[in-house]
Amino acid sequence: MKISFPLLSALSMTGALLVSCGKNEAPQQNPMAAAVPVNTYTVTQERVVGTDTYPGTVVPLNEVELRPQVSGYISQIFVKDGQRVTKGQKLYEIDRTKYQAAYNQAQANVRSAQANLNRVQKDLERYENLAKQDAIARQRVDYARADVANAQAQVAVARAQVASASTDLGYSIINAPFSGTIGISQVRVGSQVSPGQTLLNTISSDGPTGVDIVINEQELPRFNRLQQGNQPDSLFTLTLSNGSTYAHTGKLTAIDRAVGLQSGTITVRVSFPNPDRQLVSGMTVNVNVLNQDIGEQVTFPYKAVTEQLGEYFVYVVQGDSAVQQNVKLGTRFQEKIVAREGLKAGQVIVVEGIQKLRQGAKVQVGAPQAGAGAAPAAGGR
Template sequence: MPLALSGCGGQAESPPPQGNPPVTVATPLVQNVVDWDEFVGRFEAIQSVEVRPRASGYLLGIHFRDGQMVKKGQLLFTVDPRPAEAAVAQAVAQAAQAQATLANARTELARSQTLAASRAASTEEVEARQAALRSGQAQVAAAQANVRARRLDLGFTRVTAPISGRISERRVDVGNSVAADQTVLTTIVSVSPLHFSFNGSEALLLKYQRQGEGTQIGTPVRIKLADEQAYSHDGTLDFIDNVIDAGAGTIRARAVVPNASGFLKPGMFGNLRLEASNPYPALLVPDTAIIADAARQVVYVVDKSGTVVARPVQTGPLLGNLRVVRSGITREDRVIINGIQRARPGQKVTPQNGKITAAPAAPAGPPTSAAAPASTARPAGN
């Protein structure tokens, strides 16, 4: 029976020889991009003031709601003004007394001068009256200055907002005694614009200075908050410190960010992207087309004979799902973008033409540290 089966051709046929594995290839996408470096920082108020009274006494009134917006010069607190009003009245009375003494000195001087003209008074008497007049004038000036000082003290019983911004809660209730220049009544912070402070590494500062990028006042920045996916808050770099922190090896910088709506609050953390280059033409390939080979990165290209060649490359920042390739390939190379798992260097493949298209930029995660920010890119003009 086995012989009959064999003669009838019942044995399995051998599979046909396999051809070259198919892969999808495409030339790199060429696009103008701008590099961005990322930093972690937080928002700070441009102005922050502790409101303290300039007059001592008992707190008589509070004229704001906790947390409201206040304008510069708005009345916030009232300190009992009665002691200051009494001091003003006393100073006014002293000034009136000095004026009366001065008027009497003028009269006495005029009388002495008349008598001296008829030789009825001596020169010494006239000089004494002149001295009394000068003394009276000085007393009037001192009394008037005292009146101004006491009226200034009276004005200090009205505590007004030194800046415009959002006020905190009151820290002292009505009826408590407050001390001039000591008791903190509340605080006010400005809300628009805000500063965004962050730290950058010394190495990054050197790179910027040598390239002439990133250290210019007015350089654009973009910021996202902890719960945001997009960098939707625009600002500009407005300050770079003049020294590097010797302990951390970082330098402090800040940006100014508009906040007309008041949504941003001092103390909020965020991620900042700093424009780190001018627009430049870049070669872009899918990030999945780049292979980590030990300590280097390579891409597989297919040459004219259909053979896979491994090309070591130097990569740059990520733009969405595409990676900038700074060196190692040309814009004419056919890079394997699909089927890379079936390709081996030196192997023949069947290339099929594909196309690399730009995808919307994916939100980048926070950098690992302020001294070593992540690097991303975006299309120029966006």
């Protein structure tokens, strides 16, 4: 049989193409999964003091704006700015001249009305005696009784005017409603003031001071339990703006009446002693609240955590593979975090090389990282 040269060339090229295609498809038919190089960590138990931290604002438990109840000009100021005052102490005086005159006039009106009442009462007694002897018309006695009733009403009106004038005269002196610290005066001697409008000053109570924090509504059941149960002394602590720890511990005293419709949050008030006046109204502080992560807890490096759709998991090494394990996270401190659920001490987890891992992937373990010693106090939310 005789085969032409062009036909032989075509058959040769077709064979080469088939061999080439076969070589390209071979890896897909027999994949070889390469092991991912990773570093691991052996989960340990450590002693932890877990706290949740909330930003807070110092608020006095009792604070009042001082505003006048009568008009006039300031004639005297009895205290210095920032001075500590006691309940009932004089603070400001509004010119009393017209109020004293009005009071004196009202008292004079009472005396006049009382004298008129005494006169008509005597007339009535005389007319009633004459009426018993039929020596006077009965109508005249009735008129005398009406005059007495009218005079009694005039006395009552005059006494009410005295009370009103006395109140205005008293309002011309502004006294401290409670013991505390007064702020910087907003008026000076000679300033004109109007009732209920002009701010004279603000006074804040000394003693225990409140710190307000805002919590999410999901945390409300926890704080309700804290309020109703026995609160340990170290449950609430303060960290000041300079990083120092406040010397006194606090106590949960109040939870606001309602959750904000827009924010979904609610205000909680914690009371702290303030003997040295370190806590000043308006200060920003951090309130530390002990949580459930107290004592021996399972801990691991936070960098081992991966999040997917709001859930957290780590890769646990089983044999030569890495398996995803869901975990419930607790308090984070420094580079570590508490595992409340999902992990046990002694398990080996991946801490480096996580980005290349998938569920069940083969791993090539490098030098493991040993667990550290006792952890410091934990904090954060």
